[in-house]
Amino acid sequence: MAAPQSGDGTVGKALEVLDQVAAFGRPVRFSELLTGSKYPKATLYRFVQTLTSQGMLSFDPERQTYAPGIRLVRLAHAAWQQSSLAPVARPFIEALSSQVGETVHLAQLDHGQVLYVDKRNAVEPIEMYSQAGKVGPAYCTGVGKAMLAYLDEPALSRVLAQQSFHAFTPNTLNTEQKLRTELGEIRQRGFAYDREEHEPGIICVAVPILTESGRVLGALSVTTSTSRKTLDALEAHVPAAQQAADNIAREAQSWRFPDQTSKPEKIGMA
Amino acid sequence: MAAPQSGDGTVGKALEVLDQVAAFGRPVRFSELLTGSKYPKATLYRFVQTLTSQGMLSFDPERQTYAPGIRLVRLAHAAWQQSSLAPVARPFIEALSSQVGETVHLAQLDHGQVLYVDKRNAVEPIEMYSQAGKVGPAYCTGVGKAMLAYLDEPALSRVLAQQSFHAFTPNTLNTEQKLRTELGEIRQRGFAYDREEHEPGIICVAVPILTESGRVLGALSVTTSTSRKTLDALEAHVPAAQQAADNIAREAQSWRFPDQTSKPEKIGMA
DNA sequence: AACCGAGTTCCGAATAATGGAACTCAATAC
DNA sequence: GTATTGAGTTCCATTATTCGGAACTCGGTT
Structure with missing residues (x-):
């Protein structure tokens, strides 16, 4: 068994x-x-x-x-449209990107890995599948940590068991213990840093996208390189990112099923 | 079977x-x-x-x-990169589009339907999955007919059996007989027209992309609207399209198996 | 309290998956 | 010219999975 x-x-x-x-x-x-x-x-x-x-x-x-x-491409079209946050999130991501002048990523969790479902690059024109569909590690990216921090314990330990904890850089949090400590801090702080933990020279701040009931939908990050900005300077964009994340979460919830009698099943506080 | x-x-x-x-x-x-x-x-x-x-x-x-x-999105990334013509074709499509100043589509056959794997729009900035992964009918689009015309008989009759032959417009070829006649003409002519057969006001010329041995890889089309150009004017772009198709076919054949040589893949996501 | 319908679980019968071994058919070796 | 090798393919009796009718659970309605 x-x-x-x-x-x-x-x-x-x-x-x-x-x-x-x-x-x-x-x-x-x-x-x-x-x-x-x-x-x-x-x-x-x-x-x-x-x-x-x-x-x-x-x-x-x-x-x-x-x-x-190629059947996969056809199926993925449906998946991307329905199951990913991308279609809902796109306008907010574009607004955020042009507001802060940096690259913005939208990611979701898949099989314990970070899956990038959309990207808005501040400088060069947008490309295609080349980024949507790309995967990265969850334990050492900003978006990954932002999502892990808000998983419940059973889901979290399942995901942690799938991490390689390979040390990509000297800053990588390469044990479950270190990561768990960091996740606690992220929950308190409300957002995650990537301090060159995956790629040297690449830093970001990332915020989770959560339903009202606290379920993790995804995360978005504002990314830059150390040659352009410091982490402190990046942090200035966190409120804008959180705003965008909230908007995306709200849209994602109210959307879905335009038909039927949409019941105003409000829980929690306003 | x-x-x-x-x-x-x-x-x-x-x-x-x-x-x-x-x-x-x-x-x-x-x-x-x-x-x-x-x-x-x-x-x-x-x-x-x-x-x-x-x-x-x-x-x-x-x-x-x-x-x-979302697992589909990840798998489709691999499919799009490896199994579709898109990565190979992209530079040629961009060149063709800016040369002729019209929208260019790249399509392949999937389950008897036309699957658009890439698109280069001449006027507005490129979007995403919104077109890659989209499907359309084979019997009444330029790219569809261009591909059907070069299938061998067993494959063709298999595909024809899957067509609905719904008459989208008065110009739609809505029987197998009419379509087969047209396919013969396409083979002789070397390219296909779409004379508002799928959408009113939309016309295109389309050429197949074939291996040396004559196997159908895909097709590309130059599309416009009747408000902008006539079919005759569009026809002027056929040589350029054929050129692009030839280039794509050649690249697609010689490519595959860069073999061994490690991948200098550029990354950059945090 | 009885009812309803969406969603879920059960389990014996029916079916499909399994994989060792044998076969085909090139290309290469003798 | 014949033997050898190995990738790719087929066979088929055994075995493990899938199938699906029926029964159950659980909100919500009558």
């Missing part, structure tokens, strides 16, 4: 294979997948066949390689 | 459910899914549970609704 780590049933296994292909970051041969797969040849083969016939993988017959399929 | 509509095994069924959720275009309750699902309650329930626990669906506990999950 208690499945080791992978998920539920056949579907979970198939998706695991899909992740493996995606993790390669390039088209991959069957044999490459096989070495490094927990499944025997025939089984892996069936999974790959199924996924390909479903369009979740694409097969290049000329090079005999597999890659994540 | 030739599975009627549903797919292979348990995984296929689960993905079918995923599609159903995505098709709603908004967060959806379990009971809504149930009416309109071919599966009995208990079975559907298990699928939804599995998909949710896998992050392919997200569940909003406050509203008791399901939506496509």
